[in-house]
Amino acid sequence: MFVYILGAGAMGCVFGAKLSAAGWRVHLIDVNAKQIAAINEAGLKLSGDNGKKTYRLPASNAADAKETADLIIVFTKSLHTSDGIASMKHVIGDKTYVLTLQNGLGNAEKIAACVARDRILEGVTTVPADLVSPGVVASHGSGGVQFYTLTGETAPIVEEISAALAKAGIDAKADPAIREAIWTKVIFNATMNATCALLDTTPGPLGDREDGIALAAALIEEGASVASASGCPIDAAGVHAMAKMSMTQHRNHIPSMLQDLRAGRRTEVDDINGAIVRQARAHGVHAPMHETLWRLMRVREDL
The missing domain is CATH 1.10.1040.10 (N-(1-d-carboxylethyl)-l-norvaline Dehydrogenase; domain 2)
Incomplete structure (x- = not known):
């Protein structure tokens, strides 16, 4: 599974690090040049309950993303959703899924301007995440994810994402009442x-x-x-x-x-x-x- 994390702030970096450790290929996308440079030069440093670890993940702006995505997980602030997903149109294929775990109402509907509704998933997360400095994040304590398809219909990708998150140590629940x-x-x-x-x-x-x-x-x-x-x-x-x-x-x-x-x-x-x-x-x-x-x-x- 090849996944872009759109929005490599605290939450995006925590998920990117954990999913990469679970075996997925992960590419971080952000607009913050300092964050991108720090991750590419020294790796993504994550401090958690089990200590500190450095993850080697590629990071870039959207324009430099080349490979078509299997999955895009959106963590940008809600005010940047429309511009963010539009910037990724060139790596969104017919089989690409997009999962939003952002704050606020209406993010999935904004994403639907660029992605078919049956390829969109929406959810919430309570995973703790703090940005310490460029390229350095912390996640202490427990948290989880609830998500489901925007259409309300089940799809194999739901179980695939749930399994990957569980392997990454993140409690995941496929919830039709999302x-x-x-x-x-x-x-x-x-x-x-x-x-x-x-x-x-x-x-x-x-x-x-x-x-x-x-x-x-x-x-x-x-x-x-x-x-x-x-x-x-x-x-x-x-x-x-x-x-x-x-x-x-x-x-x-x-x-x-x-x-x-x-x-x-x-x-x-x-x-x-x-x-x-x-x-x-x-x-x-x-x-x-x-x-x-x-x-x-x-x-x-x-x-």
């Missing part, structure tokens, strides 16, 4: 990620305050109501549990939106809180709290 898992993660991110980013804090201090806990709870319930209206009811209690775990067991974790704001980058808020608002409007319900967070974040990005 839309519920995607909505669950979107609501969690819309609640914790955006709130922490706006308050310039990690989850711990938010959970130390009654108002912080109440705010998170209200955002989760509002998001769950939108999911239900859109035809994808979720288990809100599960999202509440995820938020509590974030506030207690991951107190000092710096959410990705906060990292982006501190670095002066655009965030994924349009495809997370903004997507919830668009779904609410499309189905005749209101999401005033998420709309407020969305608009505040958009203003904050421009300041």
